[in-house]
Amino acid sequence: MASPALLMRVVASAYCVAEKAATIVRNVMAAGDLGIVEKTGANDLQTKADRLAQMSICASLARKFPKVTIIGEELVIWVDPLDGTKEYTEGLLDHVTVLIGIAYGGKAIAGVINQPYYNYQAGADAVLGRTIWGVLGIGAFGFHLTEAPAGKHIVITTRSHSSTLVNDCISALNPDSVIRVGGAGNKIIQLIEGKASAYVFASPGCKKWDTCAPEAILHAVGGKITDIHGNSFQYNKEVKHMNSAGVLATLRNYDYYASRIPHTVKQSLVP
Numbered sequence: 001m002a003s004p005a006l007l008m009r010v011v012a013s014a015y016c017v018a019e020k021a022a023t024i025v026r027n028v029m030a031a032g033d034l035g036i037v038e039k040t041g042a043n044d045l046q047t048k049a050d051r052l053a054q055m056s057i058c059a060s061l062a063r064k065f066p067k068v069t070i071i072g073e074e075l076v077i078w079v080d081p082l083d084g085t086k087e088y089t090e091g092l093l094d095h096v097t098v099l100i101g102i103a104y105g106g107k108a109i110a111g112v113i114n115q116p117y118y119n120y121q122a123g124a125d126a127v128l129g130r131t132i133w134g135v136l137g138i139g140a141f142g143f144h145l146t147e148a149p150a151g152k153h154i155v156i157t158t159r160s161h162s163s164t165l166v167n168d169c170i171s172a173l174n175p176d177s178v179i180r181v182g183g184a185g186n187k188i189i190q191l192i193e194g195k196a197s198a199y200v201f202a203s204p205g206c207k208k209w210d211t212c213a214p215e216a217i218l219h220a221v222g223g224k225i226t227d228i229h230g231n232s233f234q235y236n237k238e239v240k241h242m243n244s245a246g247v248l249a250t251l252r253n254y255d256y257y258a259s260r261i262p263h264t265v266k267q268s269l270v271p
Contacts, residue, residue, distance in 0.1 A: 007102070007110060007135070010065060010075060014100040014112040015133055017060045021053035021081055021098045022116035022129050028052065029088070036089055045085045053081030053098065069237045071209065076103045076237045078212035084183030086160045093117035095159075097185030101212025103235030110135040111213030113185045132189065134220035145221055146194030147252060152176050156187050156196035161205050169202035169228075169265045173257060184247070188214035191251045192221060198257045199249040202228055202265050206243040208235055218249060225249035228261055228269050245271040 028034060028049035035048030057079050058070050070077045080099040082088060087095035094117055102110040111134055118130040134140030148154055155175040157166060159182045170178055179196055181187060184206055190196040212235050215225045226232055227245035246269050250257055 006075070007104075010061075010068070010077070010102055011110050011112065011133060011135060013061060013064050014077070014102065014110075015131055017057050018098045018100055018112045018114035018131055019129070020060070021057050022114045022131075024053045024056060025049045025082055025088070025096065025098065025116040026128065029093075034089055045089055047082065047085060047089060049088065050082045050085060054079065057081055057098075057100065071237065071241075074104055074236075076235055077101070078103065078209040078235060080185075080207075080209040080213075083185045083210060087182035092182060093120050095182035095186045097183055097189075099185050099209060099213040101209065101214075101216060101235070103212055106234040106236040106239070108136075108212045108216040108219065108233070108235055111216035113189065113213055113217060115186075115189070132217060134217035136216060136220055138220065140192070140217045140220040143189070143193060145192055148191075148194050148197040152197060154179065154195070154197045156181060156190050156199050158182075158201055158203070158205075161201075161203060163203055165265060165268055166200075166202050169261060170200055172262045172265070173198070173200065173260050184210035185214050188218055188225075188249060191223065191249060192218065194251075197250065197253065199225075199247060200257070201247040202261075202269065203246055204242055204244045204269070206247050207241050208233065208239065208243065209241070211243060211247065214249075218251070221251070223249065223251040224254040226258075227271060229266055229271055230258055231271055245269040 078101040084095040098114040132142035
């Protein structure tokens, strides 16, 4: 088991560097030159904020924990310096998060989610940003845990990576409403703050750095996240980065949603 003292040092450092990364994200936007490039294709963007925040996070953590693998102690740190890049480039700033996930033995055990633009619609004098963090066995902090309305099935899913398969899967759940937003971190926040009942993404595309930090926080408050087949994600340093069999996450009632995933959808998504 990872040393509790080491783990809390890593979490504390991740909290601090996430806030520094959030400042970088805001500063790049304020400067007006996003430096957008295409990474692998349409809707897969990278900005100057991604690059600068990534360098800052990795450099800071590497200095403090040189034996830790950042993506000794078998801790692996999964970093997404700007989750929701497409939404960032389009000015949908409340979708954007900085994610730092900490795994041990392939399991997500702690995570930090910073929202650089939290409260940005409250006016010019508003204090921007907040940091949510959690550790398995301890809990999650920085937000008010709220459950979705009882008896309502509110599904949250991708805004920019939709497909026939994604939509067919959502339709099979017979939701009362569907919310389409950007960012895996943002979607998990919607779950733990009671705005959605289930996060469903029946498609490849989500990466381990998208899910490690949100998974740890969700699990710390009793939620569950898997691929569409119900398989747990693994976060050891050798694992493939793509979550090729999609994502299914809930704060409560996981079995209800898992039982309604169509067989045809599962056949289309290979773990």
